[in-house]
Amino acid sequence: xxxxxxxxxxFPRPCDVVIIGGGFTGMSAAITIKRYRPSWHVVxxxxxxxxxxxxxxxxxxxxxxxPTELMRDIQNHGLPVVEELxxxxxxxxSILLHYxxxxxxxxxxxxxYEIFSSETPEPEGLDDHLNTLNGLMRAAGGxxxxxxxxxxxxxxWYPGVHQSSWVKxxxxxQLHPAAAVAQLRLQFQNLGGVISTHQPVDxxxxxxxxxxxxxxxxxxxxxxxxxxxxxxxxxxxxxxxxDAHRAQVMITEPLxxxxxxxxxxxxxxxxxxxxxxxxLLIGGGRFLDFEGEKTDQLGTTNGIQAYxxxxxxxxxxxxxxxxxxxxxxxxxxxxxxxxxxxxLEVKNQGMLVVAAGMNGMGTALGPYIGKKAAxxxxxxxxxxxxxxxxxxFFPLTPKKRR
Numbered sequence: 001x002x003x004x005x006x007x008x009x010x011f012p013r014p015c016d017v018v019i020i021g022g023g024f025t026g027m028s029a030a031i032t033i034k035r036y037r038p039s040w041h042v043v044x045x046x047x048x049x050x051x052x053x054x055x056x057x058x059x060x061x062x063x064x065x066x067p068t069e070l071m072r073d074i075q076n077h078g079l080p081v082v083e084e085l086x087x088x089x090x091x092x093x094s095i096l097l098h099y100x101x102x103x104x105x106x107x108x109x110x111x112x113y114e115i116f117s118s119e120t121p122e123p124e125g126l127d128d129h130l131n132t133l134n135g136l137m138r139a140a141g142g143x144x145x146x147x148x149x150x151x152x153x154x155x156x157w158y159p160g161v162h163q164s165s166w167v168k169x170x171x172x173x174q175l176h177p178a179a180a181v182a183q184l185r186l187q188f189q190n191l192g193g194v195i196s197t198h199q200p201v202d203x204x205x206x207x208x209x210x211x212x213x214x215x216x217x218x219x220x221x222x223x224x225x226x227x228x229x230x231x232x233x234x235x236x237x238x239x240x241x242x243d244a245h246r247a248q249v250m251i252t253e254p255l256x257x258x259x260x261x262x263x264x265x266x267x268x269x270x271x272x273x274x275x276x277x278x279x280l281l282i283g284g285g286r287f288l289d290f291e292g293e294k295t296d297q298l299g300t301t302n303g304i305q306a307y308x309x310x311x312x313x314x315x316x317x318x319x320x321x322x323x324x325x326x327x328x329x330x331x332x333x334x335x336x337x338x339x340x341x342x343x344l345e346v347k348n349q350g351m352l353v354v355a356a357g358m359n360g361m362g363t364a365l366g367p368y369i370g371k372k373a374a375x376x377x378x379x380x381x382x383x384x385x386x387x388x389x390x391x392x393f394f395p396l397t398p399k400k401r402r
Contacts, residue, residue, distance in 0.1 A: 002218055010196055014221040015043050017377055018213060020201050020236070021228035022046035023055030024362055025355050027184035028095060028370025029226055029377070034191035036388055037378060042193045043222075044185075045215065047200035047229075053298070054230055054362060056181040057331030059249055059272055059283045062096070062107075062173030062363055064089050066114040066265040067147055070136070071129050077340055079136065085341060086140040089361060090394050092368030093173070098392025099184055099367075106179045109395060110274075112169035112263040113154070120267050122165050130167065142394060146170050157260050171395065172263045174274060175363065204236050206348050224377050226353050228370065231296055231334030233343075233356040240343065242334045242357045244296035249283035249331070250308045251276060253324040259316040269360075273315060279326065282312045300328045333360050342369050350380030 002010075017033060019026045022044050030044050046052065064086060065073075073082045100107045116122040123129065130147045137146045148168045185195055204225065205212040213220040227233055231244035255278055264273040271284040285304040286293045292301070305328055313320045336343055336357035342365060343357045355373035358365050371388065379386055 006196075010043055010194055011220060013041060014210060014223065016040035016222070016381075017042045017224045017226060018211070018220055018222040019044045019226045019228055020213075021052070021226075021230065021232075021356075022048075022185065022195060022197070023052040023181060023228070023230065024096065024184070024366030025055075025230070025358070025370040025373070026226065026228035027181065027188060028099075028367040029228060029355065029374040030188045030193055030370075031099070031184065031191065032371050032374035032388060033377065034188060034193050036374075038192065042188075043220070044188065044193065044195045045199045045201060045213075045220075046195065046197045047232075049198040051178055052181060053232070053332045054334075054358075055366065056178040057249075057329060058177050058247070058363060059274065059281055060175040060177045060276070061263055061272060061274065062093050062175060063112055063169070063263060063265075064093070064137075064142065064146075064172075064364065066112070066169070066269050067126070067129060067133055067167050068114065068123065069265075069269040070133055071123065072268055073340060074132075077338070081340065083136055083140050085365075086136060086142065088368045089364040090140055090142050091390060092364045092366060094390070094392035094394045095367035095371060096180070096363070096392075097173070097395065099187060100180060101392075103179075103183055106176050106183060108174050110172050110174045110262050112172035112265060114167045114169070114265045116165050116266070126165070126167075143171055154260070154262075169263075174263065174276075177363070201236065204352070206351055211348075211351050224351050224353070224381060226355060226373055226377060228355045228373065230356045230358055230362065231332045233334070233354060237347075237354065240345075240354060240356070241337050242343065243294060243337075245286060245333045245335055245360075246293045246295050246297070246299070246330050247283060247333055247360070248285060248293075248300050248304050248308065248328070249281065250305055250312075250328050251281040251326050252279050252312075253326045254278035255280065255318075259318065264315065271311060273312060280312060280316065280323075282308045282315075284308070285311075296332050298330050298332065300330055333358070333362070335359050344369055344372055344376070346376055346380060353377050353380075 138144045203214045211225045273282040334357045345354045
């Protein structure tokens with residue numbers, strides 16, 4: 001139940017913009033609007049009491065795509081489409097890092113590796129593919145050479161890993177995703193924005209005066225709405241085709257010795273692992289049960305969690321029984337029918353913008369798509385084309401690891 005104070009803070013007058021979804025996409029849009037239209041009353045509503053269902057629950061990678069991921073996308077969609085998507089990811093990562101640049105213990109530069117084994121052998125003509133991908137990275141404005149092949153494990157890695165070859169990505173990042181979302185919210189609030197958490201929106205109604213949002217026992221009124229709830233958009237707009245998929249994650253207790261440092265990708269991006277201080281994190285495994293993981297319900301399953309433990313044991317040489325599990329959790333991703341480009345649409349005579357369907361790439365894509373969504377909202381209200389400045393720049397050099 002809202003008090004007088006709640007209503008006076010949240011709804012002293014009809015909102016200029018209500019943003020549904022407080023993750024990377026929604027908060028990037030919120031910050032952008034308040035920076036360039038500071039007098040607008042902007043409210044972000046988030047269904048979760050703390051965090052989100054995706055942005056703050058992921059594995060904490062900032063990455064642009066492993067070789068086999070991009071090769072698969074090129075085969076399915078063509079070079080021009082993948083190049084444009086890569087540009088969006090580079091710009092999105094730049095925006096996010098710009099917002100986090102004065103923070104501590106939230107972001108660190110890293111490097112990434114894609115590994116190949118007898119279970120996942122390297123694709124034929126890998127060297128030619130890497131040349132193509134480095135050209136694509138150059139055209140998209142990223143650092144080159146980005147992808148480098150070598151034939152042995154990095155120094156300090158478990159030598160018993162039977163990989164036939166490796167590819168190194170010369171820049172990737174590691175996040176504390178929940179702290180990153182909290183930092184974006186703090187910046188938005190410092191600009192005068194308002195956030196209401198634990199407030200799921202049940203329905204939307206439109207009339208010439210604006211949008212009515214039914215939320216529990218309250219009705220919010222806004223001139224415009226941004227729907228940035230990713231996999232959950234179809235709950236409010238059933239005509240928007242986005243499929244929800246669950247991603248499971250596991251993290252260990254602190255270990256005495258860390259067998260690897262950096263980000264690891266394998267199985268075309270369906271598997272991923274990283275270090276978190278003295279812990280190891282591993283996630284993925286959807287391919288074991290695509291139908292079962294096609295859900296918008298949080299939870300973990302014994303089969304996938306056991307597989308994650310087995311794969312971490314394979315990577316590190318640590319027996320399964322010696323990998324103490326500290327926590328297991330999941331997040332919900334949103335996939336568009338094409339499984340590549342997200343949805344960014346204006347609807348209902350400019351009163352609604354939809355920005356969703358990040359296809360598992362929301363950490364890099366979300367901040368850019370959120371900025372573009374903010375531009376669309378301003379354009380629709382003011383009746384003129386605008387292009388707001390791009391904050392931040394892409395870091396071109398990797399951090400040297402000890």
